[in-house]
Amino acid sequence: MKKWSLLALLIALLLVIAACGSDESEEDPTNEDGGSDTKTYKVGIDTTYPPFEFEVDGEYTGIDIDLIKAIAKSQDFEIEFSPMDFGGIIPALQADQLDIAIAGMSITDDRKKVVDFSDPYFEAGLSLVVAADNSEITSLEDLEGKTVAVKSGTTGAQFARDNEAEYGYTVAQFEDSPSMFQEVSNGNAAVLLEDYPVIAYAIAESGLDLKTAGERLTGDEYGIAVLKGENDEVLKQINAGLQELRDSGEYDEILAKYIAE
Template sequence: MKKGLSIVLGTVIALSLSACGNGATTANKSTDSTQPAQTKAVKKYTFGTDATYPPFEFQKDGKYIGIDIDLINAIAKEEGFEVEVKPMNFKGIIPAITAKQLDGALAGISITDERKQVVGLSDSYYQAGLSLIVREDNTTIKTPEDLKGKVIAIKKGTSGAKLADEYGKKYGAQVKYFDDSPSMYQEVANKNADVTIEDFPVISYKIAVDPNSKLKVVGDRLNSDFYGIAVSKDNEELMKKINDGLKKLKDNGKYDEIFSTYMGK
C-alpha cells in the first residue's frame, strides 16, 4: 500500500515538475518574442558655428541655414548621427572645442598649422582665400602695399585678423578689432576704417545680395585658404565619420547640390 502510494505520489510530482518546466520555457520564449529588438543608441554631437557668416551660416526667418549647416546635416545623415548646432561668437569656437564644450565646429574655419596644434581639422571642403575690401568709392587701395598709415577693421580670431596684424606691423597700419563681420563691414562703409579683410566667397555673396553695402573687392586674393571642419583633437571616431561623410557627399553629388543652392552653379 505504501509502495503503491509512493509510486502514485512520485508520478504526480514528476508530472508537476515537468509541467512547471515547460511552462517557464514557453513563458520565456513568449516574453522574448514580444519584446522589441534593442536598437543601438544614436550619438548626438554639438557643433559650434558663427551665424553671421553668409553664405556659410546665417539666420533667416528664425532658422539657421547656410552651406556649413546643410553640409554637417548631410554628413550626419550619411554617417548615422544627430547634430545640434550652437551659434556663438567665432573667437570662442576653438576654445570651446578644447574645453570639451563642443564636439566640433563649422564656421568657415581655415586650415592652419596653428589651429592644428589645438584641434583636429578634417579634409578640406572648400578653397576660399582672403581679399581686401574697401568702400565702393575708394580708389587709393588696391594692394597690401597701399595700406601704409591706413586703418584696417577686422573680426577677432579669424585668419584675416592674423594677416591684418602682419600688415599692421609691416606697413604701419592701425588694426581695429570687432566681434562680428557686420560690424567690421559697417566700419568701412561709414569711413571709420579704410579697409577690411574677408574670405572672398563670403564678401562676394554679401555684395551680391546687398546692393546697399557700399563695399567692393579690390586686387587679387591674398592667399589660398582651405576650409575644414574642426573637432576635438582626441575624437578620432568623429573625425573619421566627417571625412567619410564628406567623401560620400562628393561622390553622390550632394556636395555640389549644397553649394549650388547658395552660390549658383
C-alpha cells in the same frame, strides 16, 4: 490523475518563464535609458557668416549647415548646433563644450596645434574690401596710416596683425561681420579683410556699399575641426561623408544653392 495534471502545469509554467527570460536577453536597439544608440555631437557654428552660416526665420542655413547635416545623415549620427562668436569656437572645443566645429574655418598651422582638421571642403582666400567709391586702395602698399577692420579670431585678423608693422596701418577688431562691414561703409576704417566668397555674397545679397580691391591675398582652404587627438572616430566619419557627398554630386548641389558660378 491529479499528480499528472499538477506536473503538466509546472512544466508549462517553467516553459513560459524560460520564454520570458529569452525575450529579455535579446539585443535591444535602445540604450539603458530607452533612447537610441545613435550618437549626437555638438557642433559649433558662427551664424554671422553667410553664405556659410546664417539664420533665416529662426532656422540655421548656409553651405556649412547643409554640409554637416548631409554628412551626419550619411554617417548615421545626430547633430546639435551651438551658435557662438567665431573667436570662442576653438576654446569651446578645448573646454569639451563642442565635439565638432564648422564655421568657414581656414586650415592653418597655428590651429593645427590644437585641433585636427578634416579634408579641405572649400577653397577661399582673403580679399581687401573698400567702400564702393574708393579708387585709392588696391593693395597692402596703399594702407599706410589707415585703419584696417577685421573680425576677431579669424585668419583675416591674424594676417592683419602679422603685416601691421610692415605696411604701417592700425588694426581694429570686431566680434561680428556686420559691425566690420559698417565700419568701412561709414568711413571709420579704410578697408576690411574678409574671405572672398563671404564678402562677394554679402555685397550681392545685402546691397552693401562695398567692393573688393586688387587680387586675393591668400589661398586659404576651409576644414571641419575636432579637438586634437580626441575625436579620431568622428573625424573619419566626417571625411567619409565628405567624400560620399562629392561622389554623389550632392556637394556641388549644396555649393550651387548659395554661390552662383
